[in-house]
Amino acid sequence: MINVHSYESMGTFDGPGLRLVVFLQGCPFRCLYCANPDTMEAKGGTPTPPEEILQMAISQKAFFGKKGGITFSGGEPTLQAEVLIPLFKDLKANGIHICLDTNGGIRNEKVEELLSLTDLVLLDLK
Numbered sequence: 001m002i003n004v005h006s007y008e009s010m011g012t013f014d015g016p017g018l019r020l021v022v023f024l025q026g027c028p029f030r031c032l033y034c035a036n037p038d039t040m041e042a043k044g045g046t047p048t049p050p051e052e053i054l055q056m057a058i059s060q061k062a063f064f065g066k067k068g069g070i071t072f073s074g075g076e077p078t079l080q081a082e083v084l085i086p087l088f089k090d091l092k093a094n095g096i097h098i099c100l101d102t103n104g105g106i107r108n109e110k111v112e113e114l115l116s117l118t119d120l121v122l123l124d125l126k
């Protein structure tokens with residue numbers, strides 16, 4: 001299960017084109033200026049089957065056009081790298097462009113693999 005805070009359909013601020021933005025729950029940072037402070041706590045959010053996110057993206061693919069796709073933001077998506085890896089593989093297999101919005105604070109083997117499956121990293125240094 002992927003712990004989701006919320007979604008934004010047809011987002012225009014989190015990567016190129018029109019995008020499905022998935023805000024994930026949990027972040028190890030505590031930035032005072034955080035725009036989504038209710039995503040910080042690892043607890044909370046909605047445990048969501050990866051298949052549900054995949055189907056949502058496929059159903060919106062026609063609106064993504066040549067530039068758009070799906071963006072994973074938060075919170076800090078790399079906290080959930082292990083469960084995101086198979087979803088990223090399925091998204092790629094369906095031709096959906098993937099952006100990852102990350103603070104770059106977590107580096108391990110799973111995060112490296114997740115990054116290798118990501119089309120565009122939006123690195124937001126804190």
Ligand code: SF4
Nearest residue numbers: 027029031034075103
């Ligand atoms: S890294 Fe991002 S999500 Fe995490 S607390 Fe800072 S601004 Fe908020």
